[in-house]
Amino acid sequence: MLRVDKVRLGFDGFTLTADLTVAKGARLAVLGPSGGGKTTLLSIIAGFLRPDAGRVVIDGQDVTDRPVQDRPLSILFQEGNLFPHLAAFDNVALGVKPSLKLTENDRADVARALDQVGLGALGDRKPGDLSGGQRSRVALARMLLRRKPLALLDEPFAALDPGLRREMLALVGDLCTAEGLTLVMVSHDLRDAERLCTDLCLLEDGAIRLNGPLPALLADPPAPLTPWL
Numbered sequence: 516m517l518r519v520d521k522v523r524l525g526f527d528g529f530t531l532t533a534d535l536t537v538a539k540g541a542r543l544a545v546l547g548p549s550g551g552g553k554t555t556l557l558s559i560i561a562g563f564l565r566p567d568a569g570r571v572v573i574d575g576q577d578v579t580d581r582p583v584q585d586r587p588l589s590i591l592f593q594e595g596n597l598f599p600h601l602a603a604f605d606n607v608a609l610g611v612k613p614s615l616k617l618t619e620n621d622r623a624d625v626a627r628a629l630d631q632v633g634l635g636a637l638g639d640r641k642p643g644d645l646s647g648g649q650r651s652r653v654a655l656a657r658m659l660l661r662r663k664p665l666a667l668l669d670e671p672f673a674a675l676d677p678g679l680r681r682e683m684l685a686l687v688g689d690l691c692t693a694e695g696l697t698l699v700m701v702s703h704d705l706r707d708a709e710r711l712c713t714d715l716c717l718l719e720d721g722a723i724r725l726n727g728p729l730p731a732l733l734a735d736p737p738a739p740l741t742p743w744l
Contacts, residue, residue: 516537516538516539516540516541516573516574516664516665516697517536517537517560517571517572517573517665517697517699518535518536518537518570518571518572518573519533519534519535519536519556519559519560519569519571520534520569520570520571520572521534521568521569521570522534522559522566522568522569522570522571523566523567523568523569524555524559524564524565524566524567525567529550529552529555529721530721531552531555531556531559531721531722532721532722532723533552533556533559533569533718533722533723534569534723535716535723535726537697537699537714538697539664539697540691540695540696540697541697541698541713541714542688542691542697542698542700542711542712542713542714543698543699543700543712543713543714543715543716544700544702544707544708544711544712544714544715544716544729545557545699545700545701545702545716545718546702546703546705546708546715546716546717546718546743547703547717547718547719548703548719549703551718551719551720551721552718552719552720552721552722553701553703553718554669554701555721556701556718557590557667557669557699557701559571560573560588560667560699561583561586561588561590561667562578562581562582562583562585562586563583565579565580566579573586573587573588573664573665574587574664574665587663587664587665588663588664588665588666588667589610589658589659589661589663589665589666589667590658590666590667590668590669591654591655591658591666591667591668591669591671592654592669592671596654597642597650597653597654598642599641599642599643600641601641601642602638602639602640602641603629603634603637603638603639603640603641603642603645603649603653604625604626604629604638604639606642606653606654606657607625607628607629607638607653607656607657607660608621608622608625608660609657610628610656610657610658610660610661611624611625611660611661624660625638625656625660626638628656628657628659628660629653629656631656631659631690631693632652632653632655632656632659632686632690633652633686634649634652634653634656637649647674647675647679648675648679648682648683651671651672651675651679651683652683652686654671655671655683655686655687655690659690659694662694664695664696664697665696665697665698665699666691666696666697666698666699667698667699667700668687668698668699668700668701669701670701670702670703671683672684672707673703680707681710684707684710684711685710687711688710688711698711698712700712705740705743705744708729709729709733712729713728713729713730714726714727714728714729715727715728715729715732715740717739717740717743719739724739725737725739725740
Protein backbone atom coordinates (compact mmCIF):
# COMPACT_ATOMS: atom_id res chain seq x y z
CA MET A 516 0.00 0.00 0.00
CA LEU A 517 2.72 2.48 1.03
CA ARG A 518 6.36 2.29 0.01
CA VAL A 519 8.93 4.80 1.23
CA ASP A 520 11.70 3.74 -1.11
CA LYS A 521 15.24 4.71 -0.07
CA VAL A 522 14.17 8.26 0.80
CA ARG A 523 16.68 10.84 1.93
CA LEU A 524 16.15 14.48 2.87
CA GLY A 525 18.65 16.90 4.39
CA PHE A 526 18.08 20.40 5.76
CA ASP A 527 19.50 22.66 8.49
CA GLY A 528 22.17 20.13 9.43
CA PHE A 529 19.62 17.28 9.84
CA THR A 530 19.31 14.30 7.49
CA LEU A 531 16.46 11.82 7.36
CA THR A 532 16.92 8.44 5.67
CA ALA A 533 14.02 5.99 5.47
CA ASP A 534 13.18 2.77 3.68
CA LEU A 535 9.97 1.00 4.69
CA THR A 536 6.80 -0.66 3.45
CA VAL A 537 3.31 -0.56 4.98
CA ALA A 538 0.93 -3.29 3.83
CA LYS A 539 -2.67 -2.57 2.89
CA GLY A 540 -4.82 -2.38 6.03
CA ALA A 541 -1.82 -2.24 8.38
CA ARG A 542 -1.48 0.41 11.06
CA LEU A 543 2.06 1.67 11.50
CA ALA A 544 3.14 3.65 14.57
CA VAL A 545 6.15 5.90 13.98
CA LEU A 546 7.68 6.24 17.44
CA GLY A 547 10.63 8.35 18.48
CA PRO A 548 11.90 11.35 20.44
CA SER A 549 11.23 14.96 19.52
CA GLY A 550 13.49 16.03 16.67
CA GLY A 551 14.07 12.46 15.54
CA GLY A 552 12.37 12.90 12.18
CA LYS A 553 8.83 11.61 12.76
CA THR A 554 6.97 14.64 11.43
CA THR A 555 9.51 15.04 8.62
CA LEU A 556 8.78 11.49 7.47
CA LEU A 557 5.03 12.15 7.60
CA SER A 558 5.50 15.39 5.67
CA ILE A 559 7.40 13.56 2.92
CA ILE A 560 4.64 10.95 2.63
CA ALA A 561 1.98 13.69 2.56
CA GLY A 562 3.83 15.82 0.01
CA PHE A 563 4.64 18.86 2.13
CA LEU A 564 8.34 18.07 1.66
CA ARG A 565 10.05 16.58 -1.37
CA PRO A 566 12.94 14.18 -0.71
CA ASP A 567 16.39 14.78 -2.15
CA ALA A 568 16.47 11.14 -3.22
CA GLY A 569 14.14 8.15 -3.27
CA ARG A 570 10.45 7.69 -3.99
CA VAL A 571 7.08 7.65 -2.27
CA VAL A 572 4.70 5.06 -3.73
CA ILE A 573 1.06 4.87 -2.60
CA ASP A 574 -1.27 2.15 -3.83
CA GLY A 575 1.14 1.31 -6.64
CA GLN A 576 1.48 4.91 -7.85
CA ASP A 577 4.68 6.95 -7.65
CA VAL A 578 3.49 10.17 -5.99
CA THR A 579 6.90 11.69 -5.26
CA ASP A 580 6.25 14.70 -7.50
CA ARG A 581 2.53 15.05 -6.83
CA PRO A 582 1.20 17.93 -4.72
CA VAL A 583 -0.55 17.21 -1.42
CA GLN A 584 -4.06 17.54 -2.83
CA ASP A 585 -3.42 14.96 -5.55
CA ARG A 586 -2.23 12.19 -3.25
CA PRO A 587 -4.65 9.41 -2.16
CA LEU A 588 -4.42 10.23 1.54
CA SER A 589 -5.97 12.22 4.37
CA ILE A 590 -4.18 13.87 7.27
CA LEU A 591 -5.25 14.49 10.86
CA PHE A 592 -3.07 16.98 12.72
CA GLN A 593 -2.75 17.56 16.45
CA GLU A 594 -4.58 20.90 16.19
CA GLY A 595 -7.45 19.46 14.16
CA ASN A 596 -7.41 22.58 11.95
CA LEU A 597 -11.05 23.46 12.54
CA PHE A 598 -12.39 26.87 11.54
CA PRO A 599 -13.85 28.51 14.67
CA HIS A 600 -16.48 30.52 12.77
CA LEU A 601 -17.96 27.44 11.07
CA ALA A 602 -20.35 24.89 12.56
CA ALA A 603 -19.17 21.31 12.94
CA PHE A 604 -21.22 20.31 9.89
CA ASP A 605 -19.49 22.85 7.67
CA ASN A 606 -16.05 22.02 9.08
CA VAL A 607 -16.62 18.41 8.05
CA ALA A 608 -18.06 19.44 4.67
CA LEU A 609 -14.79 21.20 3.82
CA GLY A 610 -13.33 17.73 3.38
CA VAL A 611 -15.46 17.13 0.31
CA LYS A 612 -16.31 20.62 -0.98
CA PRO A 613 -14.03 23.50 0.11
CA SER A 614 -16.53 25.88 -1.50
CA LEU A 615 -19.28 24.49 0.80
CA LYS A 616 -21.61 24.38 -2.22
CA LEU A 617 -23.11 21.05 -1.28
CA THR A 618 -25.48 18.79 -3.17
CA GLU A 619 -28.09 16.77 -1.31
CA ASN A 620 -25.80 13.74 -1.63
CA ASP A 621 -22.93 15.76 -0.17
CA ARG A 622 -25.06 16.79 2.79
CA ALA A 623 -26.08 13.19 3.38
CA ASP A 624 -22.42 12.13 3.30
CA VAL A 625 -21.47 14.80 5.86
CA ALA A 626 -24.33 13.76 8.15
CA ARG A 627 -23.24 10.12 7.84
CA ALA A 628 -19.64 10.98 8.75
CA LEU A 629 -20.80 12.89 11.84
CA ASP A 630 -22.95 9.92 12.83
CA GLN A 631 -19.93 7.61 12.47
CA VAL A 632 -18.02 9.60 15.09
CA GLY A 633 -21.03 10.00 17.40
CA LEU A 634 -21.77 13.65 16.69
CA GLY A 635 -24.90 13.34 14.59
CA ALA A 636 -26.86 15.69 16.87
CA LEU A 637 -24.14 18.34 17.20
CA GLY A 638 -23.58 19.40 13.60
CA ASP A 639 -24.82 22.94 14.23
CA ARG A 640 -22.35 23.67 17.03
CA LYS A 641 -19.18 25.68 16.49
CA PRO A 642 -15.81 24.36 17.76
CA GLY A 643 -15.87 26.76 20.72
CA ASP A 644 -19.07 25.08 21.94
CA LEU A 645 -17.58 21.58 21.79
CA SER A 646 -15.27 19.72 24.16
CA GLY A 647 -11.72 18.80 23.16
CA GLY A 648 -12.77 15.24 22.44
CA GLN A 649 -15.71 16.40 20.34
CA ARG A 650 -13.48 18.71 18.31
CA SER A 651 -11.17 15.77 17.64
CA ARG A 652 -14.19 13.80 16.44
CA VAL A 653 -15.14 16.59 14.03
CA ALA A 654 -11.64 16.54 12.54
CA LEU A 655 -11.79 12.74 12.30
CA ALA A 656 -15.18 12.90 10.53
CA ARG A 657 -13.72 15.31 7.96
CA MET A 658 -10.83 12.93 7.34
CA LEU A 659 -13.23 10.00 6.85
CA LEU A 660 -15.37 11.96 4.43
CA ARG A 661 -12.45 12.30 2.01
CA ARG A 662 -12.57 8.52 1.44
CA LYS A 663 -8.83 8.16 0.87
CA PRO A 664 -7.20 4.76 1.41
CA LEU A 665 -4.23 6.07 3.45
CA ALA A 666 -4.67 8.00 6.71
CA LEU A 667 -1.83 9.97 8.30
CA LEU A 668 -2.10 10.98 11.97
CA ASP A 669 0.36 13.44 13.52
CA GLU A 670 -0.23 12.98 17.27
CA PRO A 671 -3.82 14.22 16.88
CA PHE A 672 -4.91 13.31 20.41
CA ALA A 673 -1.80 14.31 22.37
CA ALA A 674 -3.57 17.24 24.05
CA LEU A 675 -6.44 15.09 25.36
CA ASP A 676 -6.51 13.55 28.82
CA PRO A 677 -5.62 9.84 29.00
CA GLY A 678 -9.22 8.63 29.12
CA LEU A 679 -10.29 10.64 26.09
CA ARG A 680 -7.16 9.64 24.22
CA ARG A 681 -7.93 5.95 24.76
CA GLU A 682 -11.49 6.56 23.58
CA MET A 683 -10.36 8.32 20.41
CA LEU A 684 -7.75 5.66 19.60
CA ALA A 685 -10.41 2.97 19.95
CA LEU A 686 -12.72 4.94 17.65
CA VAL A 687 -9.96 5.34 15.04
CA GLY A 688 -9.29 1.61 15.19
CA ASP A 689 -12.97 0.79 14.65
CA LEU A 690 -13.21 3.22 11.74
CA CYS A 691 -10.03 1.91 10.11
CA THR A 692 -11.47 -1.59 10.24
CA ALA A 693 -14.86 -0.51 8.93
CA GLU A 694 -13.39 1.59 6.09
CA GLY A 695 -10.41 -0.65 5.26
CA LEU A 696 -7.92 2.17 5.85
CA THR A 697 -4.14 1.90 6.00
CA LEU A 698 -2.78 4.05 8.81
CA VAL A 699 0.51 5.76 9.67
CA MET A 700 0.46 7.42 13.10
CA VAL A 701 3.24 9.54 14.56
CA SER A 702 3.47 9.08 18.34
CA HIS A 703 5.81 9.54 21.28
CA ASP A 704 3.87 7.08 23.45
CA LEU A 705 4.33 3.32 23.03
CA ARG A 706 1.07 2.71 24.91
CA ASP A 707 -0.88 4.58 22.24
CA ALA A 708 0.84 2.49 19.59
CA GLU A 709 -0.14 -0.71 21.41
CA ARG A 710 -3.78 0.33 21.53
CA LEU A 711 -4.12 1.04 17.82
CA CYS A 712 -1.26 -0.23 15.66
CA THR A 713 -0.12 -3.50 14.14
CA ASP A 714 3.44 -2.42 13.26
CA LEU A 715 6.13 -0.19 14.72
CA CYS A 716 8.86 1.97 13.26
CA LEU A 717 11.32 3.49 15.73
CA LEU A 718 12.88 6.64 14.30
CA GLU A 719 15.81 8.31 16.05
CA ASP A 720 18.29 10.91 14.79
CA GLY A 721 16.83 10.71 11.30
CA ALA A 722 17.29 6.94 10.92
CA ILE A 723 15.03 3.91 11.38
CA ARG A 724 16.33 1.87 14.33
CA LEU A 725 13.54 -0.74 14.34
CA ASN A 726 10.77 -1.70 11.96
CA GLY A 727 8.49 -4.70 12.27
CA PRO A 728 5.28 -6.24 13.66
CA LEU A 729 4.46 -4.64 17.01
CA PRO A 730 3.41 -7.83 18.89
CA ALA A 731 6.71 -9.55 18.05
CA LEU A 732 8.76 -6.51 19.08
CA LEU A 733 6.91 -6.30 22.39
CA ALA A 734 7.21 -10.04 23.08
CA ASP A 735 11.01 -9.89 22.86
CA PRO A 736 11.98 -6.21 23.01
CA PRO A 737 15.28 -5.40 21.28
CA ALA A 738 17.63 -2.97 22.99
CA PRO A 739 16.53 0.20 21.10
CA LEU A 740 12.95 -0.33 22.31
CA THR A 741 13.66 -0.87 26.01
CA PRO A 742 13.76 2.88 26.92
CA TRP A 743 10.18 3.19 25.65
CA LEU A 744 8.72 0.32 27.72
